Amino acid sequence: MDQSLKRGNMLWEGSRFTLPEHVEALAKKKKESNRFLPPELDQLELEELNRRIQHAFAKKCCVIIGFYDEFSYHEITGMIEKIDVYQRKILISSETGVTFISFDKLLKVEFAEQECFADEC
Template identity: 30%
Template sequence: MSKKLQGNGLWESSRMMLPEHKLEIIHSSKELKRRQPMVLDEQEWESIGRAMAQSLALRQPIAIRMYHPFEELAVIGVVDRVDNQRGRFMVDGEWFESRDIEGVEEA
């Protein structure tokens, strides 16, 4: 007797997946891996400000952990400029948003 005729074999052998279903499965699995942004308190913001000011004044490289929804990012380099009005900072000629900072370490 064929396996298709035993138990749930007929249903199992007749399944198919539409492209829309496949895309939804991929999208759902990606959403499960989404990270939430960290909420920093005043003390952490002060230590971040000190580290950035020290990097700016003494030209010391630092590693700044940045928020990204699906991966962990780090900006490593020397802080060139800080623009508090627009909420951004420049590291090695590239601007980054200050609100995306999750932490700072010495490089």
């Protein structure tokens, strides 16, 4: 084979181009690969989360709530102010402000070591 043809991919480097549709598809694929895949909770774990949420709401306890969004896992420490069963969300007040979290996004509810606002728990 002629030495001028043994250039690897350099032979076609000058004629490469990418269509805008291809750029969009590559960006979408990269974004999808970074998506957070939450673990699936079984019925007993869901009942335990429900029990802890009800107890923390009734006693005004400080809790650590683990939840996820589209791309990552988050934890927030605060007090459950409201449980909205119709919209399936809970309202958490913390030092950073007020946050609504969907029931479907919850992964963990633990009672915090420190006291947030109340003395009982």
